Amino acid sequence: MDVVDTPTPELQTMSLGLYDLVHFALMAAGFALFAYFLYNWASRGEVGRRYRPAVHAGLCLAAIATVSYLVLFLKWDSGFTLTDGVYEPNAEARFTGSTRYPDWAVTVPLLTIELLAVCSLAGRRARNLRATTVAAAFLMILTGYVGSQLVADGRDRTALVVWGLISTAFFVYLYVALIGAVRASLPHMGRAAAVSLRNATIVLLASFGVYPLVYAIPVFADVTPAWLATMQVAYSAADVIAKVGFGLLIHKVALLRTAEDVRAGEDTHPEPVWISNVHESDGVLPELARVSTPAAATIRGEHAPEHDHAHDHDHGDGHRSGATRTASDRG
Known part of the structure; x- marks a missing residue:
């Protein structure tokens, strides 16, 4: 030692x-x-x-x-x-x-x-x-x-x-x-x-x-x-x-x-991405017709409507038409 x-x-x-x-x-x-x-x-x-x-x-x-x-x-x-x-x-x-x-x-x-x-x-x-x-x-x-x-x-x-x-x-x-x-x-x-x-x-x-x-x-x-x-x-x-x-x-x-x-349309993000005051991407929300009714209502800032899942499926197209723009829509 x-x-x-x-x-x-x-x-x-x-x-x-x-x-x-x-x-x-x-x-x-x-x-x-x-x-x-x-x-x-x-x-x-x-x-x-x-x-x-x-x-x-x-x-x-x-x-x-x-x-x-x-x-x-x-x-x-x-x-x-x-x-x-x-x-x-x-x-x-x-x-x-x-x-x-x-x-x-x-x-x-x-x-x-x-x-x-x-x-x-x-x-x-x-x-x-x-x-x-x-x-x-x-x-x-x-x-x-x-x-x-x-x-x-x-x-x-x-x-x-x-x-x-x-x-x-x-x-x-x-x-x-x-x-x-x-x-x-x-x-x-x-x-x-x-x-x-x-x-x-x-x-x-x-x-x-x-x-x-x-x-x-x-x-x-x-x-x-x-x-x-x-x-x-x-x-x-x-x-x-x-x-x-x-x-x-x-x-x-x-x-x-x-x-x-x-x-690239591989993911969504709820707000625009800015780095050093440079705009890198827009905010893109999920397509509302592809999520559950409560989740869609949350995204819109609304209360979830009171109806069952079957009713959700019947109105899928309606949700889609009112959905927030997606990555594919922006392309």
């Missing part, structure tokens, strides 16, 4: 400037994630049902990450005591990073779900890839946690290297699988959606690369207070890029693909 004799990262004495820098980074990241959650919640209906799992995954990870950063901020605030112009760690300091790995263990798999939800894979292939990438993402985080936190409090260089290599194996599989899924999907979507999906993938995979770099710091250098502050800021920035930046690009892909489906 090659155990580093310096204190664990969370138990470093912090200068005023470094303490305030981390304080700012945690607060800014938390606000960004909360704003993303509100945006996703408010705009969830803009995306067609086919791509809505991406929105749901984004909402879940934004909520989890927001709570995680709230806990991180509170622990950082209570984990140090100002003494003689420096912040000395107290009993709470050990938990100033306690929620990061549990957060990532859930949100990183959700990021893979978010990406695959706007790809063109379907059926068994989609289910199998989703299962394997979620498992790989979780195991990547779990094995990294063992090396950085459990064995000798993350101060054993040998354990850091061994568990880091195991984590890297899952990391490489995740890269290969997600890039393969995206490349297989690009020919099946319009140019604008393909460009946005490519950009989203680059943002996600590039931000993923920050975590192993920060993980490797204790292998090559002692973790000083400056390094601790760098780690906290880097993790916070990477979280915002991977979750908010990536999520906004995925939302754009979902909108573009919704508009493509409406224009």
